[in-house]
Amino acid sequence: MNVDSKEIDEFLVSLLRKVGKNLREDSIKKMSVATKKNRNDLVTNFDKKTEKFINNEIKQFYPEATIVSEEGYGDLVKDMSGLVFFVDPIDGTMNFVKRGDNFASMIGVYIDGQPLIGAIIDVMDNEIYHGGKEIGLYIDNEKINTPKNLPLVEGLVDVSAPMALSNRFSVQDVIKKSSGFRVYGSAGIIFGHLLTGKEVMYMSYLAPWDLAAGRVMCEAAGLSVVSIDGAPINMLESQVVIVGTQKVVSEALKTLKTR
Amino acid sequence: MNVDSKEIDEFLVSLLRKVGKNLREDSIKKMSVATKKNRNDLVTNFDKKTEKFINNEIKQFYPEATIVSEEGYGDLVKDMSGLVFFVDPIDGTMNFVKRGDNFASMIGVYIDGQPLIGAIIDVMDNEIYHGGKEIGLYIDNEKINTPKNLPLVEGLVDVSAPMALSNRFSVQDVIKKSSGFRVYGSAGIIFGHLLTGKEVMYMSYLAPWDLAAGRVMCEAAGLSVVSIDGAPINMLESQVVIVGTQKVVSEALKTLKTR
CATH class of the missing domain: 3.40.190.80 (D-Maltodextrin-Binding Protein; domain 2)
Known part of the structure; x- marks a missing residue:
């Protein structure tokens, strides 16, 4: 399969930027009116809504890809052949609900089982970590220095x-x-x-x-x-x-x- | 003793703003050139230098105050009478050294044993939490809403x-x-x-x-x-x-x- 890593990286960054904006605007407003009783449902709804949005965008731009995701809007994936997107719409649910910070949205892309591109947005800081082996690693398009091999x-x-x-x-x-x-x-x-x-x-x-x-x-x-x-x-x-x-x-x- | 809470609050905010600026500029630069061997000494030096700076400022503006502080530049305090300043120049030393974030500088002020004004700067975020019972609580002069009494x-x-x-x-x-x-x-x-x-x-x-x-x-x-x-x-x-x-x-x- 012919894939363009740089293009996928740009797609992920642009997608997570939108996801982050939605999560910041929507959730805070709505969470504050949630009662204790309906709060868990509300979080599940946010999770599902976000996953649906991400998966739809992936399907539109990469119709040949299969999607593995948490909330059930992905595909039934039996092997890692071809282009596979892994989607975690809201990672750190407790932080999302209780703190309102230190939660993320993540997408990892693999080709025939090999890691290709990953992207993670720290939603509240609006910082996106992204890239892969081929194209290098970035925070919001600024190159990351490789961490030291500390003991x-x-x-x-x-x-x-x-x-x-x-x-x-x-x-x-x-x-x-x-x-x-x-x-x-x-x-x-x-x-x-x-x-x-x-x-x-x-x-x-x-x-x-x-x-x-x-x-x-x-x-x-x-x-x-x-x-x-x-x-x-x-x-x-x-x-x-x-x-x-x-x-x-x-x-x-x-x-x-x-x- | 006649003390002006609002004046002390303003003094602490202005002092911690300077401390934060110094710590951000100095430390990052110098830590990066420190070797493993001399790193502990370097941290101790930062701690001491910062405490000395804070204590000198306090002594200048509140000469009647006594100071309780970590690194030894404070007074020998035997009771809580009068105006007492507690100083922690760098709180979260391991975070300071290893992470470069999530460390703080703190000053708490008591009058005749009663809590009066506190101030804490999140150094890297440059956010100052400050205030007390009398004047209210603020982050960078914006009022904080009282946290809910959650179970x-x-x-x-x-x-x-x-x-x-x-x-x-x-x-x-x-x-x-x-x-x-x-x-x-x-x-x-x-x-x-x-x-x-x-x-x-x-x-x-x-x-x-x-x-x-x-x-x-x-x-x-x-x-x-x-x-x-x-x-x-x-x-x-x-x-x-x-x-x-x-x-x-x-x-x-x-x-x-x-x-």
Whole structure:
């Protein structure tokens, strides 16, 4: 298949810019009038509305693509052949509802199973992280410097709250060897931190749409993205994933108890 | 003693604006050339330099005041009589060093032991939270709406990493009853979240300069600030503190195992 990475990158940036604008304008206004009772429905509606909008735009510009998305407006995808778009309309739902900041919208594009282009918008900051291995990485079209290959002791790590608190896989042994522990509650926001070197590791149980865009960009930035059991990442299943500098992921895999 | 709250508030805002500018310009430049070896010294130097600057300004405008501060340029304070300034030049040191965001500078002012005015600057966002019970609360001179008295199940909680991971006081029982767990790693930044309703509780072991400014403003916002053992807050000692909505603090105190 003949694909133009640069064109897809521009398409994603322009699409997420619109999505971000809608989410900022709409949601804040409507959330404030929501009662406790109907708030969950409202969030689901925002999620669905946003996903429908994104998927329609993708179908219009890339009719040959298949779409994997959270809320059910995607395709039934059985393999990774051809052009596949992964869509997470609102990532960090709790932050969206409770904080009104630190939530994201993400799209990851793969070609025949290979990472091609990813894009993540930090909605409230209106910053878009985008790009891939071929065309490079950008924040709002400004080139990102590749993060340094820091060891665990030199950086902050973010581990999903349930995993960290229950000490699953003895992950607290990894946390203790780091400079400190942070929990931001949105994969998309944390991918931004990893790409800019603000954190050196993220570990969480992630669905395909949680991981897709971040994986494309983190790998392009020279970071490691691995499944906890050392198996190759499977983009059609959920799994526990570690993303971080080469050094940190190697240290983490030695420290974690996975059996 | 005759004190003018509004004048002190204006003094703190103007002082922290300068401190923020210096920290943004200086530190980023110098940190980037620091080697791993001399980095800790460099941070200590920034801390000391900033504290010296703040304390000198206070001494100049409020020569009668006593100063409690972290790095040793303050006074030896034995009681809370008169005008007392608490100074934390850089709060969230690890964020300052590792992330380059989410760190703060804080000043809390007390009169005869009573909270008077607090001010916290989110250095990188250049936002100053300031005010007190008498004059009201502001972000950069814009009035803050009082946060809602939400129950635990309705909000996000931030607990210091060591306390949460080791489940001290069975704090994980509190976390599990909330909407979610976050760790931002800077008391000053988290006080901002509490004041704007983004989080409903913060629990940590805090020194007087960590707590002073936040306590003034959180109490003025109708939030509860309590020592974990139910004793009155002692502003001349470090202690484990819970700050949150009235409902959340009451629920937390019932849930925590403090003996």
